[in-house]
Amino acid sequence: xxxxxxxxxxxxxxxxxxxxxxxxxxxxxxxxxxxxxxxxxxxxxxxxxxxxxxxxxxxxxxxxxxxxxxxxxxxxxxxxxxxxxxxxxxxxxxxxxxxxxxxxxxxxxxxxx
Amino acid sequence: xxxxxxxxxxxxxxxxxxxxxxxxxxxxxxxxxxxxxxxxxxxxxxxxxxxxxxxxxxxxxxxxxxxxxxxxxxxxxxxxxxxxxxxxxxxxxxxxxxxxxxxxxxxxxxxxxx
Numbered sequence: 001x002x003x004x005x006x007x008x009x010x011x012x013x014x015x016x017x018x019x020x021x022x023x024x025x026x027x028x029x030x031x032x033x034x035x036x037x038x039x040x041x042x043x044x045x046x047x048x049x050x051x052x053x054x055x056x057x058x059x060x061x062x063x064x065x066x067x068x069x070x071x072x073x074x075x076x077x078x079x080x081x082x083x084x085x086x087x088x089x090x091x092x093x094x095x096x097x098x099x100x101x102x103x104x105x106x107x108x109x110x111x112x113x
Numbered sequence: 114x115x116x117x118x119x120x121x122x123x124x125x126x127x128x129x130x131x132x133x134x135x136x137x138x139x140x141x142x143x144x145x146x147x148x149x150x151x152x153x154x155x156x157x158x159x160x161x162x163x164x165x166x167x168x169x170x171x172x173x174x175x176x177x178x179x180x181x182x183x184x185x186x187x188x189x190x191x192x193x194x195x196x197x198x199x200x201x202x203x204x205x206x207x208x209x210x211x212x213x214x215x216x217x218x219x220x221x222x223x224x225x226x227x
Contacts, residue, residue: 042221043204044204100161101146101158101206103158
């Protein structure tokens with residue numbers, strides 16, 4: 001079983017729609033959670049860190065559920081420019097294990113006019 | 114530097130030739146990661162370093178792939194005797210490794226083996 005699982009999509013939604021992505025992780029010792037965005041084989045760029053209390057940045061809301069071991073990303077009022085692949089990234093950090101960074105496969109979003 | 118710098122941007126090699134990719138992490142970052150992304154597929158972890166020490170190399174095809182991070186030099190990823198299936202974009206990322214800090218990615222090196 002992969003450490004981090006995402007629905008690969010693609011999600012095709014019209015402009016203005018609300019879309020939600022989920023991601024599950026298998027290691028309960030995971031400590032930090034992120035959503036990255038990747039455009040057309042460019043480098044991934046941080047979209048949002050995900051905090052236990054949940055966080056919002058404009059049209060984007062990220063939530064973490066530690067009990068169920070999943071994180072989510074909600075995009076409201078989708079724009080054409082939101083079309084990209086969204087990567088769920090989970091890391092673990094420990095004095096013995098050091099720093100490990102685990103990626104989901106990515107969820108592809110296409111926003112259409 | 115303030116960004117992860119990868120060189121070259123593009124590299125074309127004939128099958129069987131050697132390929133060497135470079136990555137200069139952000140100054141002060143102690144962890145470096147290499148990933149391989151074939152077409153638009155998932156990121157395949159290759160290797161990570163904590164400073165100049167190999168931290169995790171479980172993703173490396175060891176018979177042909179090697180990597181180093183030496184002090185005062187860019188990190189490198191070398192592929193001996195490239196194969197067609199090595200064609201991919203190779204991304205390097207660095208992070209300070211402290212809790213809740215994200216990793217920063219370089220722009221990638223696109224390797225084409227012909």
